[in-house]
Amino acid sequence: MSGHSKWSTIKHKKGKADAQRGKLFTKLARYITVAVKEGGPDPEYNNNLKNAIEKAKEENMPNDNIERAIKKGSGDLDGANFEEITYEGYGPGGVAVFVECLTDNRNRTASDVRHAFDKFGGNLGSTGCVSWMFDRKGLLIVNRDKEVDEDELMLKAIDAGADDFSAEDEYFEIITAPESYEQVKESLKEEGYNFSTSEVTYLPQNETKLEEEKDIKNMVKLIDALEDSDDVQEVFHNWDMPEDLDI
Template structure:
């Protein structure tokens, strides 16, 4: 019986991982669709599409899936029309949360996001009700072995970045949103393709959480992230090492 239970657990975890991978692919395909329609199907002429293709590689999306998404979005009858949406609110313990999405039905998405906040101890607010606590940045990451700390700093400054943080784990370059594509392209020309390159919301201050609060906040974030219309969720909480270890146990 123990072996049977273990097999069921493995299959359950695999099923959950497959479902998560499918949702991740769906989110990337939406971003590719919007990128193509906002610019062109040629990545060299479309910076946003290049960023979407970077997301696809990070998600290990098959090349033929990416090509089908670009072809479909390029067609005269290219399927759904998505609009960008952003929702803001507070989760448990007063944690500020920003939700970004791409949707073909604003009413449905707003209703779903509001319900998630309400059901899991939070409340959805008006636009800009919490975003003033965050800074919008371009964030580009490279492995540590592509360049020395000094070489990366010099290249990033020349490209127009604001800051570089280097460690044994890698280099993280941050820049203004309006300079993101130019900085990314300049660094890519010198060091090759980055590990990740994306726009991010970084909190100015964070809210420390105990284990119970952390479980509540992470549950809300999981529910939001599982929504097909949601592309990314940002929050301003902080977990101590002890709390992180307890959650991982």
């Protein structure tokens, strides 16, 4: 699992640090609305909605906003019709970039994504050009503290159905198959464990290093530009980001 932890944690911390509240809530509301449309308004029977609500609460999104998004998804309130679109391409130095979007205007989103790639030394590619470099996985991160015993957590995670476990300096990382994610998460929650990150995500199979300072700066700007779009939900990449990167 080399590289997965660092990549996931930097992505997570960066999102926490520079996301504007309003913009973040807009994205979370779209996620909730689409989850309701696809699987119904009851989170007990809709894991996507359950995960969306959990993410919203982790970011301190007001309950009124959550309820409004659910009502839009169920048709009780008027709202735009969002569709899921993905874009794939290469950033500076050949870094693979995979972008997930929820949009009510395909042309606007395509223009914004293409502009970001073009402006910062990347190339927007065709469907499938980089998605094969990523694996869909459940990711659970438990922060290290004196209350968490590594061996005990590893055994409980594996017994619950996890595929892999790794211990880092500041946290433990648990990887699951997407279909086992809920089972492992709920099992560990019942054991009293808390997660700093819990999501089904895309993890890169291999990572690409950038040596040139210009490429590093442009890669940071490309990620920022993509994440700044309301239509972009997630940006996945296989850049081996330096641990001391000042972003």
